[in-house]
Structures are given as C-alpha cells and as structure tokens.
Amino acid sequence: MINIPQIIAQELSLNISQVNSALNLFSEGATIPFIARYRKEVTNSLNEIELRDIEERFNYLQELENRKQVILEAIALKNQLSDSLKAQITACLQKNELEDLYLPFKTKRRTRATMAREKGLTPLAELIKENNKPQTTSFNLEKEAQKYLNDEVKTLEEAITGAGDILAEEIGEKANLRAYLRDFILNDGWFVSQVKKDYEEGTTKYEMYRKFQAKLTKIAPHNILALYRGEHEKILTVDITFDEEKSLHYLESKIIKTKDKTLRNFYQDTIKDSFNRLMKPTLLRDVRAEKKAWADGESIKTFEANLRELLLSAPAGMKPTMAIDPGFRTGCKVAILSETGQFLDYQAIFPHTGAQKRQTSTTTIQNLIKKYSIELIAIGNGTAGRETEQFVTEAIAPLNPKPIKVMVNESGASIYSASDIAISEFPDLDITVRGAISIGRRLQDPLAELVKIDPKSIGVGQYQHDVDQKLLKKKLEETVESCVNYVGVDLNTASQELLTFVSGINPTIANNIVNYRNENGAFKSRKELLKVKKLGAKTFELAAGFLKIQGGKNPLDNTAVHPESYTIVEAIAQDINISLDQINKFSNHIHQLDLRKYVTDTVGLPTLEDIRQELEKPGRDPRAEFKYATFREGINEISDLQEGMELEGVVTNVVNFGAFVDVGVHQDGLIHISQLADRFIEDTNEVIKVGEVVRVRVLEVNQKLKRIGLKKL
Numbered sequence: 194m195i196n197i198p199q200i201i202a203q204e205l206s207l208n209i210s211q212v213n214s215a216l217n218l219f220s221e222g223a224t225i226p227f228i229a230r231y232r233k234e235v236t237n238s239l240n241e242i243e244l245r246d247i248e249e250r251f252n253y254l255q256e257l258e259n260r261k262q263v264i265l266e267a268i269a270l271k272n273q274l275s276d277s278l279k280a281q282i283t284a285c286l287q288k289n290e291l292e293d294l295y296l297p298f299k300t301k302r303r304t305r306a307t308m309a310r311e312k313g314l315t316p317l318a319e320l321i322k323e324n325n326k327p328q329t330t331s332f333n334l335e336k337e338a339q340k341y342l343n344d345e346v347k348t349l350e351e352a353i354t355g356a357g358d359i360l361a362e363e364i365g366e367k368a369n370l371r372a373y374l375r376d377f378i379l380n381d382g383w384f385v386s387q388v389k390k391d392y393e394e395g396t397t398k399y400e401m402y403r404k405f406q407a408k409l410t411k412i413a414p415h416n417i418l419a420l421y422r423g424e425h426e427k428i429l430t431v432d433i434t435f436d437e438e439k440s441l442h443y444l445e446s447k448i449i450k451t452k453d454k455t456l457r458n459f460y461q462d463t464i465k466d467s468f469n470r471l472m473k474p475t476l477l478r479d480v481r482a483e484k485k486a487w488a489d490g491e492s493i494k495t496f497e498a499n500l501r502e503l504l505l506s507a508p509a510g511m512k513p514t515m516a517i518d519p520g521f522r523t524g525c526k527v528a529i530l531s532e533t534g535q536f537l538d539y540q541a542i543f544p545h546t547g548a549q550k551r552q553t554s555t556t557t558i559q560n561l562i563k564k565y566s567i568e569l570i571a572i573g574n575g576t577a578g579r580e581t582e583q584f585v586t587e588a589i590a591p592l593n594p595k596p597i598k599v600m601v602n603e604s605g606a607s608i609y610s611a612s613d614i615a616i617s618e619f620p621d622l623d624i625t626v627r628g629a630i631s632i633g634r635r636l637q638d639p640l641a642e643l644v645k646i647d648p649k650s651i652g653v654g655q656y657q658h659d660v661d662q663k664l665l666k667k668k669l670e671e672t673v674e675s676c677v678n679y680v681g682v683d684l685n686t687a688s689q690e691l692l693t694f695v696s697g698i699n700p701t702i703a704n705n706i707v708n709y710r711n712e713n714g715a716f717k718s719r720k721e722l723l724k725v726k727k728l729g730a731k732t733f734e735l736a737a738g739f740l741k742i743q744g745g746k747n748p749l750d751n752t753a754v755h756p757e758s759y760t761i762v763e764a765i766a767q768d769i770n771i772s773l774d775q776i777n778k779f780s781n782h783i784h785q786l787d788l789r790k791y792v793t794d795t796v797g798l799p800t801l802e803d804i805r806q807e808l809e810k811p812g813r814d815p816r817a818e819f820k821y822a823t824f825r826e827g828i829n830e831i832s833d834l835q836e837g838m839e840l841e842g843v844v845t846n847v848v849n850f851g852a853f854v855d856v857g858v859h860q861d862g863l864i865h866i867s868q869l870a871d872r873f874i875e876d877t878n879e880v881i882k883v884g885e886v887v888r889v890r891v892l893e894v895n896q897k898l899k900r901i902g903l904k905k906l
Contacts (some may be wrong), residue, residue, distance in 0.1 A: 194283065195254070195259065195284070195286070197258070198213050198216060200250075200254065200286065201247055201254070202670040204250065205243065205246055205247065205250070206696075207243065207247075208237065210237070211237050211239055212247055214236045214237075214241060214505055215228065215248075215306075216247070216251060217434075218232060218236070219251075222731060222735075223735065224674075224696040225241055225244045225245060225671075225675075226674065226675060226696045227678075227738075229241045230738065230803070231738060231755050231757075231800070233797070233799035233800055233803075234365050234795065234796065234799060234800060238799050241675055245671065246787065247675055254286070257285065257286070257287075257288060257350050259286065259290065259447060261282055264282060264291065264298075265279065265282060266292075268295070268298045271298060273298055280304070281294055282294055283430045289479060289483075292366065293366075293368035293371045293372060293606050294368045296366045296368070296371075297363070297366040299409055304358075304362060305355075305361075305362075306358045306359045306361070306362035306363075308358075309356065309358045309685040312345045312346050313341065313343070313345075314346065314355040314359060314598060316341075317337065317340075317341050317352060317355075317356040318356040318360050320337055320380050321337075321459070322360065324451060324453070325448075325450050325456065326450050327451070329450075329451040329452065329453050329793060330451075330452050330453055332453045332455065334353060334456060334459060335353075338352040338353050348835070349814045353459070354442035354813065356877050357459065357462065357463040357466065358466075360460075360463050360467075361464075361466045361470070361471060362471065362677070362690060362801075363896060364464060364467040364471075364472075364888045365467040365468075365471030366464070366471075368672060370444060370447065371445065374440055374444075374476055375479055375480060377435065377439075377440060378409070378476060378477070378480050379409055379483065379484075380410060381435055381436060382409045382433050382434065382480065383406050383407065383433065383434050383435070384405070384407050384408075384409060384412055384416075384417070384431065385406045385432045385434050385435060386404075386405045386406075386424075386429045386430065387405075387407070387429065387430050387432070388400070388403040388429060389428060391430070392467060392503065397428055399423040400775075402420060402429055405420075406539045409433070409480070409484060413849055413850070414488040414491035415492065415655060415656065415848065415849050417484055417485065417487075417488035418489075418655075418656040418659045418802075421485060421659065422656070422659050433477055433480060433481065436665055437473075439476050441468060444464045444467075445460070445461060445491060445769055448460060448464060448511055449461070449464075463856055486661070488506045488660075489661045489664060489665075490664075491849070492654070492655055492656055492657075492660050493660055493661075493664060493668050493669075495848060495878075496648075496654035496657060496665070496668070497669065497671075498670055498847065499653035499654065499847050500648055500651065500653055500654075500669060500673070500883075501672050501675070502882040502883040502884050503639065503651060503653055504639075504640050504644075504672070504676040505639075505640065505644065505679070505816050506639040506816070506883075507816050507817045507818055507819040507820065508638040508639060508640070508814070508816060508819060509568075509597070509599065509636045509637060509821075510637065510819065511534065511638065512531075512532055512568040512637070513530070513532055513565050513566050513567050513569070514530040514568070514569040514571060514636060515527060515528075515529055515530075515558075515561060515562065515567045515569070515570045516529075516530060516570075516571045516583060516629045516630060516631075516634075516636070517572045517573065517585070517629060517632070518606070518625055518626075518628045518629035519573055519575065519577035519580070519581035520576065520577050521546075521576065521577045521580075522546065523625075524541045524543040524545060525541070525542050525543070525554075525577070526541055526625045526626050526628070527539065527540045527541070527542055527557070527561065527629065528629040528630045529561060529565050529567070530633045530637065533686055534633075534634050534641070534686070536619065536622075537565060538561065539622070539626050540557055540561065542554035544581065544583070544584040553586065554584070555584075555587070555588040556676050558585065558588040559588060559591075562589065562592060567596045568597065569596055569597050569599065569633075569636055569637070570585060570589075570596045570597070570598045570599065571599055571601045571635065571824065572585060572599070572600050572601065572632075573601060573603035573606065573628075573632045574600045574601060574602055574603055576605050578600060578859070579600075579824065579829040579859070580829065581860070582598065582857075583826070583829070585598055597821075599636055599821045600821075600824065600855075600857070601632050601635050602635075602652070602823070602855070603628070603631075604650070604651050604652030604653075604845075605646040605647070605650035605652065606631045606632055606635075606642075607624075608647065608650045609627070609628070609645055609646045610625070610627035610628040610644060611624055612645070612646075614645050614690060615627045615645075618688075631645075640816075641687070641688065643679065644673055644688075644690050644694060645688065645690045645691075647671070651849075652845070652846065653846050654846075655844070655848045661788070670694075673694050674694045677691065677694040677739075678694070678696050679815060680814065680816060681739050681741050681753060682739060682740055683741055683742075684706075684716050684741060685710065685715040685716055685742060685743070688707075689704055689707045690703075690708055692707070695740060696736050696738075696739050697730065697731070697734070697735025698734040698736050701724065701727060705726045705778050706725050707723070709726070712794040714860075715742075716742055716745070717742070717745050717746050718742065718745050718746045718750055719733075719737045719742065719745075719747075719756055720756070722740070723735070724739065734757070737755060737756050738753055738755035738756070739753075741753075743812070748773050748776040748811070749762055749773065749776070751811065751812040752776075752807050752811045753807050754804055754807050754808075758796060758804060761791050761793075761796060761801070761804065762808070765783070765786065765791065766779075768786070768790075769782040769783070776808070776811045777811060778849070779808040779809070779811070780808065783805050783809055784805070788801040788802065788805065804851060812815055817895060820886050821843075821886065822839055822841050822842055822843040822855075824841065824842070824856065824857030825838075825840050825841070828840065828856070828857055828858060829857065829858060829859075830858055830859065831858045831894065831896055831901065832896060833858065834894045835891065835894070836891055836893065836902065837891060839889070839890050839891075839906065840857075840888070840889055840890075840891065841888055841889075842854040842855050842886075842887055842889055842903075843855050843886055844881055844882060844883050844884060844885045845883065846861070846883060846886060847878055847881055847882065848877065849877065850866050850867075850877075851863050851865040851869065851877060852864045852869065852881045852905075854887060854889055854903055856889065856901070857902075860899050862889070862891070862901030862902065862903040863901065863902060864881070864887075864889065864903045865902070867905040868892070868903065869881060869900075869905050870905070880905075887905055887906075888905075888906040889903040889904060889906060890906055891903060892904050
C-alpha cells in the first residue's frame, strides 16, 4: 500500500508533518476555515488553498486505493495475479494507469478474440508470439495455420485472421503502450472542427470554429467547452488529429522482433488493426475526457474567483434603503428596508407611462425618502434600469441631503424571489416585491443576500452549464463557505441560509439558532450558543470564532478572537492596564507588546499575531471600502455609444479572454485581454476583478450583433 501522506507532501512541496496534522484534524471533524485560522501552530500555518489541495488529493488517492483492492481481488479470483502485476497495481498513482493494467483481465463481451479462442486458435497465436524474436529468420505461417483447420475454421485465412485477432487484443491491452500513445496524443495532437454543411457562413454563433484547429497543449479552456457545446448542438464536427503513422511506427518498433518477412507483414497488419479498431477509439475518448476535465477545472477556477470577488464586494452598509425593481408598462416596485434589512413598506410607481403618473411617482419617492430617512437607493440594472435611474435623479434633485443612488446587478434576483427561501420569508408578498427587497439587501450587504441564491444563477461564470455539475457545485459551495467565514457573521441578524455556511454549522443547527433567537431574543454572549439544541462543544469550537455579537456582554465576542484565547487577551489587557470595555484603545499599545511572553503549549506566535491584528481594529469588516460606478448621463442604449467615448462602468464578469463591463446600456461590453493593460497578461484576474469600478474607452460598437469593444484606461 502506498504512503498517501508522503506522496501528498512530495507533490505539494510540504512537510509530511503538515500533511499528517491536517489529515488528523480532518478526521476529527475540523473544517478548513477553522484549521486555517485557529490551528496554525498545528499545521505550521497551512492556508485554505493548501488545506483544500491536501483534502482533494487525499480523497483521490483513497478512492484509488479502494479501487486497487477491488481489482486485485478480481484478478486473484481468476488465478492470474502475479507478483510483478501486484507490484505494478500497488504502485499506481493515477486512475487511467490503474484501469490500463486491469484491462486485460476485465470480463468482456464476446469479441473477435474470444470467438477465435473458442475456435481453438489460442495455440496458433502463442506459436506466432514464440517465433517473434530476432533469431527467427524463417517461419511458415500458412503451414502452421493448416494444422488448425476444422469444422469451425474452414480456411487458412480464417485461421490466420483469428490468431491475429487474439494478438491484436493483447497488444491493445498493453498498459505501457496505451500510456505512451495517450501521452503522445495529448502532447502532439490537434483539435480540429468544422461547421456542418447545413449552416451557411454567418448563420451560427460558432463561426470562429468553422475551420478551426488548435494544438491540445495550447488550446484555451473556453475554446474546448465551446467546441463540445457546438458538437452537442449538432452544429460542429469535432475531431482530434495526430500523427498516426508515427504512432504505428512506435508500436512496430516495440512489438516486432522477428526478421521473417511473412511474420513481419502479419504483425504489421495485426498492429494496424489493433491500433485502428481497439486502441485509437478508446484513447481518443480518454484524451477528450482528460481535456474536458482540464477545461472544466480551469473554467470553475474562473467562476470561483469571480464569485469570491462578488461575494466580498464592499457593502454600502446597513442603512435605511429604498430598493427599486424597474419596469416600463408594469411599473417599478419600490421596497423600503430598515438599517437591519427588515422590510418596512412597499409602493408601485409608474414613472414611464405619462407625465401625470411620472409626477405622482416623483411625489411618492420623495415622501418615502422623508418618511423613512432613506440614505441609500438601490436600482436594479435590468429592463428600464437606466431610465428609472434618470427618473430617480430628477426626483431627488430638490432634496438635501440626497440619498446615495446605486445601480445594482440584479442577476439571480428573479430566481431568489420565486424560491422557497423567499416564499418562507415573505409569504404574503408578490414575487416582484421580493425581487426588489433582494436588490436592496444586495446593496446593504452583498454576502448576506447572495448566499441565498444558487451561485450558478448569479451570472459570473463561463459555460457553467457545460462543466462537471457535481464539481462546480462543490467548488462554489467551498467558495461561499470561505467568504462567509472570512468576513464573519452577526449572530443576531444572520439568516438561516447565511448561518449554514459558518464553520461547523449544518442546516439543522442553523435553524435551531434562528428558533432560539426568536424565542429568547438576541444572544448576549457566544457562550449562550451552547444552549441551542444540538449545538455541542465540538460545534461551538468550530463555529464560535466566526460568529460575532455586537453590544454583547464581552467585547471580544464582536471580534475574530476565538473564545479559547480570551484568557490571553485578558492577560494582555492587564499588562497594558486597559479594561476589555475599552477594547478600541488597545490599538495604541498592542503593537509595542512582545508577543513571545504569551506563547503557551497550544498557542504560538502565528495565533498571537492574528490576535494582535484583530485588536488593532476590533470587529473590523475585512471587505474593501464601498465604491460605485456613475454611469454617464444620456448614454442609455447601445445606439448612444460612439467610438472614442470614455465611460465609467462596473465589471460584471471576468473570463479567460477578457472582462465584461456594464456601462449602462443594457448590454455589457468586452475588454479583450489584449486591452486590459499595456503589457502581456496571462491571467485576467491579475489585473481586473468582478465588481471593480473601471474607466474604459469605447473601441468598437456593433449594434446588429450587440457587441461593444472596450479598452481599460
């Protein structure tokens, strides 16, 4: 059996003690956010990325070990398990390699080779193999084949072909040959595609793939996914080409040893048959699957990065908010939210259906702003968004002070508003009102609201419906979990959905926390969590540091300091002669402390440094300062754009080939990767992020295709 921790340590360039420590913590039920933040001494400061890599590789290798045992037992039952084969199987580190080794021993359907064996042609095949050696200069194949003619094998050709079928199957199942050819195709092969003849030029979205070719080692992930989608839609034909002659020459050099011309010709025909009929189809399937898995992984990484930036978007703050879901004929739905995100009021206005209704709508907006002391106005960026923004600008012009007005990306709001979560929260409200509430809460605190929506519906991915859905779901949930625990959660205002992503908390416990809060009022301390049904000591250990309480009994409960370290902070407070009630004054003294004084058997300098940083800004929100884009007045439609215009916009999506930017015309423009900077960019995420406010220049406007080309300034 392989040493899994040792292999992981070598592959990830880590100390084996770090790997073993992480695996031990996993086995004890510890979560990755908890380990990364509160067990740095145990793992020597492994971060979340390293911990997830360890977990994923361990799971892969463990599955591989389980599969090995199944295969070893299956081969042993057939009395075909040699010591050398067992050693090869035991040493395997990749699933492809393992399945190649098992291939000759799998129970097969009735093949040409099995039919030849049934006809008694195995001895002939073995005789041919015995004579395939350099010493053999003369071998009469037909004479030997004559001995195997019978009622089932009536001709020499049938006997020779049958023996060839047996040998072709053996050749096609040789693990070393398959591994070489698979790697050869991956390194030297090309993707080639064509648009089917049924589609004339310019009639399909796959025009760039009409006569397309790209080397497998250089093709971009989004190109692979587009090719496979076009093939699935029966618009493209997609093939992988490679030097087949070179492949055959390689096989011949490894297999043919005899100098007998007849036997050499026989083997050349057999190898060609094995290659074309048995090896090439399965190897191409393997290669296509491997490239698809790679493209899936890269696209999911992009999705993860975009989702992380969106979830960690700067919150405008918990202030009284007016949220508007725009509409033309059906009107705009206006929802009022309190500084805690609570729904207070609702009105429908019709500012786009005539002057009289526009004036009535203006009065309604102004009255609501005054009544609820509105500080923020969130306007959805969908249909009628820019027109509604212009109306709101006019409506608030006479007011002093004016609320801050922000266009909010409403992707996924309609899905949320029809979800069970929204119906449970607002059973008596219309679906459009729920949508407006979601838009407003996104402005107040994007993270708290977006966790309620399936990440795939938020609109920051690429080809998300084409990638491995199970892997996508897993990775996006990990991203949400990471973001929620990075920011922390207000224990007394968090929704059940938000609590579910906190370290150690499952949906049942999240529901129990909300029920306890409803029955007993706000939590006064973190210790009170232990009174929640099914929330025991282990869950408390994993969750407490990520759950914050504002205005509680202990000021440390509103920080990221874990309760297990409170005694250390109390010792620090005593040393600097400042009480915990004056925690905000710690920052003036904390940086002067010698942290080594507080090191214990379980708490070292990494955790103490984290505590110092937390006490310098207790209860701080790690997210960036709030910024918003100001769209240019009079630029509401794509027809308003002109080449050379300089505009402000907000990045809505980042992909491998560039970034999409909302400039306020109902159609996102594309900054191609070549226009992101005045230098070579390998990874778009190096220079631009989802949610970032950017200045751009319009390079190209194609109204027919609804395409806008931009350059980042």
